[in-house]
Amino acid sequence: MTPNDASCDLPLGFPRAVLWDMDGTIIDSEPYWIAAETPLVERFGGTWTHEDALQLVGNSLETSGAILQSAGVQMDIPDIVEYLTDEVLRQMAESGLPFRPGAQELLRSLRAAGVKTAIVTMSRRRMAQRVADLFTFDAFDAVLGGDDVARPKPFPDPYLAGAAALGVDIRDCVAIEDSPTGLRSAIDSGAVTLGVPHFVSLDGVGADALWPSLADTNASDIAALFTRVRQAEDVIR
Known part of the structure; x- marks a missing residue:
């Protein structure tokens, strides 16, 4: 059995x-998420601190996408969600599963x-x-x-x-x-x-x-x- x-x-x-x-x-995996969020915000001219990233811990990806939009990311929320997911998966593939x-x-x-x-x-x-x-x-x-x-x-x-x-x-x-x-x-x-x-x-x-x-x-x-x-x-x- x-x-x-x-x-x-x-x-x-x-x-x-x-x-x-x-x-x-x-x-x-939280460091992977933060590593995906930071350059995304900076790409649109914004800044993203560690304290900003902590707001997203435990939230839905849609909520996180809305917060990133408020930080200046000019993308639709579904696109933000898929981008972050792809980036975290890429980091996992490259660096392993911690x-x-x-x-x-x-x-x-x-x-x-x-x-x-x-x-x-x-x-x-x-x-x-x-x-x-x-x-x-x-x-x-x-x-x-x-x-x-x-x-x-x-x-x-x-x-x-x-x-x-x-x-x-x-x-x-x-x-x-x-x-x-x-x-x-x-x-x-x-x-x-x-x-x-x-x-x-x-x-x-x-x-x-x-x-x-x-x-x-x-x-x-x-x-x-x-x-x-x-x-x-x-x-x-």
Whole structure:
């Protein structure tokens, strides 16, 4: 019986699925995005600082495109989105896929335990699928991009769609995020939420837990978080 087998019995207390943000959570791709944004703004005579770039972390690409337009980029938003996606994919092909600490190891542990997994990202599906295809093991049961949902993060739609794609109830899921926008989406969806900050602080957003890193974590740690949160909710009710 494989970890993907729907009939595989999960250990007691484990979530049925873990839903993963991608940029900044699975892969350290934010520098690639910034490296794509900066020359684009400068091409149209504008300036783009690190602080400007942080505004875009976790947002939909359409929202990011509108912000770039306000910085002087004279392109239609769909064209901005496709340009940035192509540039980030080019950098990945040239420089490799920079995984965040512990992400691959935690994914392996979850798969071995029989937990379903999905990417839930605001990047284009074609980019998310490229990332999923580069894993050396069967890491994900589903891949959802920002172009797969009508309403982006911080609306709950992406995480609800992720749970639906896996055939599980959102309350049986843990969502892992690195941005305030993504966390708000996950919280409003009803998933147990784990924040792992990278470029921006997640303090005060309302995650069920904040971990400094995924390094040295495994499926049992995720199960302990899931069980603690759901048991505390039962006590309150």
